Amino acid sequence: MSFSGGLDEAAKHDVLTTIVVFGASGDLAKKKTYPALFHLYQQGLLPRRTRILGYARTQMERDSFTSRVTSFFKKDIPPADVESFLAICGYVSGKYDVAEDFIRLREEIDQQEHAMAKRVEDERVHIYYLALPPSVFVSVGTQIRTNVYDGSCTNRVVIEKPFGHDLESSRELSREIGSLFAEDEIYRIDHYLGKEMVKNILALRFANVFYEAVWNRHYISNVQITFKEPFGTEGRGGYFDEFGIIRDVMQNHLLQVLSIVAMHQPQSLRSEDIRDRKTEVLRRILPIQLEDTLLGQYVGTRDGSKPGYKDDDTVPKGSMTPTFAQCVLHVDNDRWRGVPWVIKAGKALDEAKMVIRIQFKDMPNALFPNLARNELVLQVSPKEAVYIKTIVKEPGLSTNLAMSELDLSYHKRYQDVKIPDAYATLILDVLNGDHSNFVRSDELDEAWRIFTPLLHQIDRDQVIPLPYEYGTRGPKGVDEFATERAGYKLTNREYHWQPKSTTGKL
Ligand SMILES: NC(=O)C1=CN([C@@H]2O[C@H](COP(=O)(O)OP(=O)(O)OC[C@H]3O[C@@H](n4cnc5c(N)ncnc54)[C@H](OP(=O)(O)O)[C@@H]3O)[C@@H](O)[C@H]2O)C=CC1
Numbered sequence: 001m002s003f004s005g006g007l008d009e010a011a012k013h014d015v016l017t018t019i020v021v022f023g024a025s026g027d028l029a030k031k032k033t034y035p036a037l038f039h040l041y042q043q044g045l046l047p048r049r050t051r052i053l054g055y056a057r058t059q060m061e062r063d064s065f066t067s068r069v070t071s072f073f074k075k076d077i078p079p080a081d082v083e084s085f086l087a088i089c090g091y092v093s094g095k096y097d098v099a100e101d102f103i104r105l106r107e108e109i110d111q112q113e114h115a116m117a118k119r120v121e122d123e124r125v126h127i128y129y130l131a132l133p134p135s136v137f138v139s140v141g142t143q144i145r146t147n148v149y150d151g152s153c154t155n156r157v158v159i160e161k162p163f164g165h166d167l168e169s170s171r172e173l174s175r176e177i178g179s180l181f182a183e184d185e186i187y188r189i190d191h192y193l194g195k196e197m198v199k200n201i202l203a204l205r206f207a208n209v210f211y212e213a214v215w216n217r218h219y220i221s222n223v224q225i226t227f228k229e230p231f232g233t234e235g236r237g238g239y240f241d242e243f244g245i246i247r248d249v250m251q252n253h254l255l256q257v258l259s260i261v262a263m264h265q266p267q268s269l270r271s272e273d274i275r276d277r278k279t280e281v282l283r284r285i286l287p288i289q290l291e292d293t294l295l296g297q298y299v300g301t302r303d304g305s306k307p308g309y310k311d312d313d314t315v316p317k318g319s320m321t322p323t324f325a326q327c328v329l330h331v332d333n334d335r336w337r338g339v340p341w342v343i344k345a346g347k348a349l350d351e352a353k354m355v356i357r358i359q360f361k362d363m364p365n366a367l368f369p370n371l372a373r374n375e376l377v378l379q380v381s382p383k384e385a386v387y388i389k390t391i392v393k394e395p396g397l398s399t400n401l402a403m404s405e406l407d408l409s410y411h412k413r414y415q416d417v418k419i420p421d422a423y424a425t426l427i428l429d430v431l432n433g434d435h436s437n438f439v440r441s442d443e444l445d446e447a448w449r450i451f452t453p454l455l456h457q458i459d460r461d462q463v464i465p466l467p468y469e470y471g472t473r474g475p476k477g478v479d480e481f482a483t484e485r486a487g488y489k490l491t492n493r494e495y496h497w498q499p500k501s502t503t504g505k506l
């Protein structure tokens with residue numbers, strides 16, 4: 001990871017670069033991969049000699065391919081930019097298990113490289129982006145390794161989650177992928193690691209003397225990491241039902257965030273040093289107990305305006321898959337022993353939000369009795385912000401105390417900065433060969449170790465999730481859970497942080 005001008009390393013080096021997007025006809029390619037590639041192209045961050053080849057089974061004429069991959073581009077983009085981007089894009093149709101099709105792909109890559117090459121010894125990079133269902137990862141990986149892989153250039157393989165559905169299947173997948181590619185060729189995407197505020201955690205923690213000083217059990221009472229979506233699985237129920245909210249969001253996104261908040265300072269900003277620290281802290285997390293877990297599944301609204309999870313035609317009628325979960329985790333090391341970490345994720349809740357809330361302990365002196373607690377809140381979405389809930393004297397003639405905040409709202413402080421999509425930053429990392437924001441196989445192993453016993457118990461015991469109405473805060477007991485299990489103290493019911501916040505009396 002670089003904090004000092006490493007942004008356009010790849011572009012500066014003018015490496016001959018070929019990016020192959022497998023599954024180019026699909027949803028992820030259309031919504032994320034191509035818009036991200038286009039964003040990088042527009043910013044001049046793709047190496048000058050880059051070619052992008054889509055690959056999928058669907059037969060597509062150039063027109064239908066280009067209209068598909070540009071369908072999620074912003075509407076106000078100059079058409080000339082889109083045209084020049086499309087000039088570097090091509091498409092090859094082929095199956096995922098047919099050697100001849102991959103040989104054709106390799107020939108196409110060779111031809112394109114030949115056309116771009118200045119010298120025979122040009123430095124070359126091949127990026128294989130697997131925007132594909134996991135059922136074909138290994139088959140496509142095998143074909144790439146056998147028929148496309150070029151040992152004389154740098155090869156990078158980008159893989160999307162899910163990486164298995166429990167410890168055993170994840171190990172099996174790692175073993176199979178690991179037999180095809182070296183670990184340093186593999187980039188496992190967790191797109192939360194590309195989000196601005198998640199990338200900011202490292203800077204906040206290790207570039208400011210005052211945070212690190214209190215970042216431990218002596219000052220922090222509990223930590224809450226919360227993901228809320230205001231919509232249900234609508235249409236994606238088939239996929240979701242196999243996984244459930246714990247596998248979909250918690251085992252990956254929330255645990256990755258937790259590991260960065262909890263880890264010790266890395267030796268350096270080198271990706272392996274950062275990943276070593278994350279893995280080290282994951283190793284200290286005890287497997288989650290069912291008693292420390294609250295599960296829910298949304299039902300339709302009383303007025304019938306929103307459907308329940310099981311009303312979705314793609315969801316099996318008797319499904320017990322949780323769409324909401326809240327768990328307490330414990331990090332068993334000297335820094336964190338005794339501090340509960342509450343992670344919560346749910347679909348069809350009351351709002352869209354991803355926040356990391358660090359609640360400090362009570363003020364240890366009695367000069368001011370009954371003080372509310374300080375909190376440091378990192379809002380990852382919808383609007384990036386860092387704020388510290390801070391007690392002040394109510395301004396004016398009053399001598400009361402009031403809860404207020406030190407507020408760094410990005411949309412106010414950085415008005416001219418456009419925060420890039422996570423996929424754009426992650427693809428840029430791949431171009432730069434930077435693994436810091438990708439999941440290493442031992443991290444993945446630890447993540448599954450923490451969740452697998454719980455997931456198996458839920459399946460084995462057929463644990464019934466509690467119902468909650470679409471658009472609410474979650475099942476009955478959600479707020480009490482954090483208070484009773486983690487000692488969370490609601491600071492002040494009158495106080496609600498907003499970008500332009502009101503203060504509330506204590
Ligand atoms: N969509 C999203 O927003 C997100 C997706 N992901 C992950 O990214 C990957 C791709 O997701 P997404 O684009 O939604 O997937 P899609 O279901 O859209 O599949 C991508 C392409 O793969 C081919 N395909 C689909 N099903 C099969 C199958 N059973 N066997 C062989 N080929 C198949 C199709 O291409 P063709 O038939 O033309 O070959 C399809 O266009 C997955 O691993 C997913 O979990 C991760 C985060 C978000």
Ligand SMILES: O=C1O[C@H](COP(=O)(O)O)[C@@H](O)[C@H](O)[C@H]1O
Pocket residue numbers: 191229248249354381
């Ligand atoms: O990986 C996933 O993430 C999305 C949420 O991502 P965000 O960037 O919009 O916060 C979630 O909707 C989806 O279920 C899950 O698979």
